[in-house]
Amino acid sequence: MLTRKQYELLMFINERIKEAGVSPSFDEMKEALDLRSKSGIHRLITALEERGFIRRLPHRARALEILKVPESASPSLAQPRGRGFSPSVIEGSLGKAGPVSRDVAAASLPDAANDSLSLPLMGRIAAGTPIEALQEESHQVTVPTSLLGAGEHFALEVRGDSMIEAGILDGDTVIIQRCDTANNGDIVVALVDNLEATLKRLRRKGDQVALEAANPAYETRIFGPDRVKVQGRLVGLLRRY
Numbered sequence: 001m002l003t004r005k006q007y008e009l010l011m012f013i014n015e016r017i018k019e020a021g022v023s024p025s026f027d028e029m030k031e032a033l034d035l036r037s038k039s040g041i042h043r044l045i046t047a048l049e050e051r052g053f054i055r056r057l058p059h060r061a062r063a064l065e066i067l068k069v070p071e072s073a074s075p076s077l078a079q080p081r082g083r084g085f086s087p088s089v090i091e092g093s094l095g096k097a098g099p100v101s102r103d104v105a106a107a108s109l110p111d112a113a114n115d116s117l118s119l120p121l122m123g124r125i126a127a128g129t130p131i132e133a134l135q136e137e138s139h140q141v142t143v144p145t146s147l148l149g150a151g152e153h154f155a156l157e158v159r160g161d162s163m164i165e166a167g168i169l170d171g172d173t174v175i176i177q178r179c180d181t182a183n184n185g186d187i188v189v190a191l192v193d194n195l196e197a198t199l200k201r202l203r204r205k206g207d208q209v210a211l212e213a214a215n216p217a218y219e220t221r222i223f224g225p226d227r228v229k230v231q232g233r234l235v236g237l238l239r240r241y
Helices: 004-020 026-032 038-050
Strands: 054-056 064-066 089-091 116-126 139-144 153-159 173-178 187-192 196-205 208-212 221-223 228-239
Touching (some): 004 026, 116 196, 139 153
Parallel strands (some): 116 153
Antiparallel strands (some): 054 064, 173 228
8 A cells, every 4th residue: 555645656757757768857756746855755766666666777867667556546646836737637427516615624635545535515616707705515526535635625616718728627626725825826716805716827926916817818817915815726627528
């Protein structure tokens, strides 16, 4: 059984080898898993090697060989922050959603990477014209834990097309990690003036906050720092076909 971080690193290495023919550098692995030091990567690689998932090739730089992956491996992979959000789409069976949440319920993350978790679907979020922020949990959705990080998570149904160039479509369900801060360039749930909620890319310009769409048909909206509150950061996506 792999821990979540071991699973994320294994799948990241596997995908990078498939794409580039060479394993990622330790710096790339550290950035992808949001670790502070390379020592954490060394420990994870040693654990994967001991469990028979990878092998280090001697006398070669950046030489790792994938021996096996978990049978239930998900296509959801850790991606370096600088590359922006690239959604891993998971098919799901989702029902009707209610209004947008102002507050969310907590969800605990199991240790096993192969498990799934039920998250509260807290209503609709606007990827278009912002809509009034209300509080109501409509139902639960089941999510692979490989989409999740540490902390609390919740789900929202997307309404609108302002984020289509980021791969987020009308009717998708986004998985949100609850937080009140975010990095420049993150896609966030933003509450404007405590009245309306929207899903946009966060940009800071001096003492101003810009909410940027991923669709040229929509203008970037700019606010003073006290008008926008971050309620969570996008970490995953579910899509019904």
